[in-house]
Amino acid sequence: MTDEQTTKSSRGFYVKIAAILILVGLLMYGFGKTSTTGSITGGVIGTASASEIIPTGIPKIYGGELKISYDDVSPNDPVKTESTINVLSNIDRTVTLTGDDLERYVKIGSMIACEYCCGAETLVFSNGQPACGCAHSYSMRGLAKYLIKNHGDEYTDDEILEELGKWKVLFFPGVHETKAAVLKSKGIEMNYINLASNKYRGIEKGQQSGSGMVGGC
Secondary structure, three states: OOHHHHHHHHHHHHHHHHHHHHHHHHHHHHHHHHHHOOOOEOOEOOOOOHHHHOOOOOOOOHHHHHOOOHHHOOOOOHHHHHHHHHHHHHHHHHOOOOHHHHHHHHHHHOOOOOHHHHOOOOOEOOOOOEOOOOHHHHHHHHHHHHHHHHHOOOOOHHHHHHHHHHHHHHHOHHHHHHHHHHHHHOOOOOOHHHHHOHHHOOOOOOOOOOOOOOOOO
16 A cells, blocks of 8 residues: 555544544433423423513503502512412402403303312303412402403403413413423423413423412412
């Protein structure tokens, strides 16, 4: 073998080694990326960032009227949390709807529940009576009544359901972060109806959730 052939043979050997090392590097990079992005791997899914789903600020229209803010519900301020829940809950205890307003209330209340602390299927029964006695359910029913009674022409049914969903996410942030990640992984549109109503109820089952309930049950 001439010196030129030896050189070419050596060069070919090192090219093959380099190609193998590059392939191994790409495989390792792909594995590491899959492990840290929260994508589904072996049936495990990560959580979505809280900043993606936690509502903040003062709700339009009713926030100023009731003097409440989404920021009032926080695991860091249980006193303010309970006070805000009570504001909404007292509406449920004191307001009675009739006629078309009651029908609308039952329709909306049948599409969402406070299932994470009590397992209820809906907020209300078909006759409009409470389907759950937990504080979170009282507060969501109270908000539904308030918006229907005082701002029924300004909010559609879906918009009211979205508002109830926002508060439900505040009450159960950890499980909704997990549910948000599941919805994203399946290509389902991220909105508060999909996230918190009964539409995709239970889709997050089998996945580990983060922080639990905020406010008393």
